[in-house]
Amino acid sequence: MHDQSRRVTAKKTLIIACGALAHEILAILRINHLSHMALECLPAELHNTPQKIPQAVKEKIIEGKSHYDTILVAYGDCGTGGKLKEICDQLDVDMINAPHCYAFFEGTSNFEQRDEMRAFYLTDFLAKHFSNFVIKPLGLDRYPDLKDVYFSEYRKLIFLAQTNDAHIDQLAQNAAEYLGLEYERMYTGYGELPQFIQQG
Amino acid sequence: MSEDDLILAELNDSELTEQMMDDLYDGLKDEIEEAVRILLERNWTPYDILTKSLVAGMQIVGDDFRDGILFVPEVLRAAQAMKGGMAILKPLLIETGAPKMGKMVIGTVKGDIHDIGKNLVAMMMEGAGFEIIDLGINTEADEYIDTAEREGADIIGMSALLTTTMPYMKTVIEKLKERDIRDKYIVLCGGAPLNEEFGKAIGADAYCDDAAIAVETAKKLVAARQENA
């Protein structure tokens, strides 16, 4: 290890993130040489019980406060109905100002303007882990006939791609086929995430 | 005796209703339909079958969902099984004149297509004797209001599961005020990201955490209105 890198290993900023963003955040830290930042993730599974997110994040913030100068919460509202924002405000830390990751990858105002209600979204993470984060929690492995109950009102699957990777594209396309939805790919890169992280 | 060779028709009434609760919990639609037919043959009233087996069973499912013991797919399967039983009972309930509690217009708000919770509330309200007009998903303010006016409803029920669609509930209530008919209706709201504070802030009559509370709240508010009338 070079001397120079040793000097910067004392991390000053902690990013508390959803596990679904771990890969992307590590890439952003690497690309931008943000070696003063540490990352801690909560399980992405919390998405299926969003009422548990605020407390879990709160505990991490309190724990982190004694070790770091700055804490960033890399979460959108994620269905907490404003509760996560309340906690971040109380503890004086920043979180991402967006309803969910689909919005901040595309750009929240674009996402909202496009207003495509009948679209189901995938990100790189969800395309790669479609089975564990969509099929299994919805019980489609056990009860395939529920597919229609969940998705009958959907028309297309929009894959918001963070990277250009033919393998992940193929996985997203397979997911669309499995759900019987039209497939659309939209390259977003990391969207609003780098800007949020670089403020730390 | 294994589950496979359990013959429903051989069970006595109390064993059968017990078994129906288990079958509902396990989402076994065919078994529920069969048991409903057996109880009808034994001259149970449709209303008793509904309340003592289906509604009672679904209440357990709802409680276990709230407590994190059951998850969405299991709730959905149980709901489908109950729906199967209700489909048999519904025409008979109308014929036999079960108690009528009131009329509710319900829908998921504009921009949102999450409907599992809304459907569950609609079904449990129906099970409790409310007449339900289900507007489905993506419901506009005028659709709620025009339907409630036309049908002479008592309750308007709104569901939202997205942070971005919950504010639309306020739009609906504002529209009611503009049309000077806010007080004509009991407005109930629900959906996982909402809470009581939000319900108060938008001026709803109540926020309900789950279907059982929705039924209880609706009954209470309808009764209070009748007293004041």
Ligand code: B12
């Ligand atoms: C199942 C589900 C889906 C299904 C919906 C299928 C369907 N036909 O409804 C599918 C997979 C298709 C889906 C899609 C999406 N979803 Co979704 N979904 C969920 C999930 C996991 C469960 C919701 C549910 O059905 N619960 C079961 C029922 C029984 O509970 P309930 O709805 O809360 O209802 C109860 C009470 O709230 C109350 N109640 C409900 N309504 C009413 C109404 C009245 C009048 C009353 C009195 C009471 C009441 O009583 C009900 C019964 O007890 C939630 C997470 C969660 N746990 O809440 C995410 C969640 C709501 N979804 C979310 C998202 C982001 C999406 C998508 C954008 C994801 C994507 N990849 O594209 C799409 C967009 C859909 C759209 N355009 O509307 C987010 C919302 C985040 C946010 N900021 O708002 C959540 C919170 C997950 C998360 N943390 O990311 N979803």
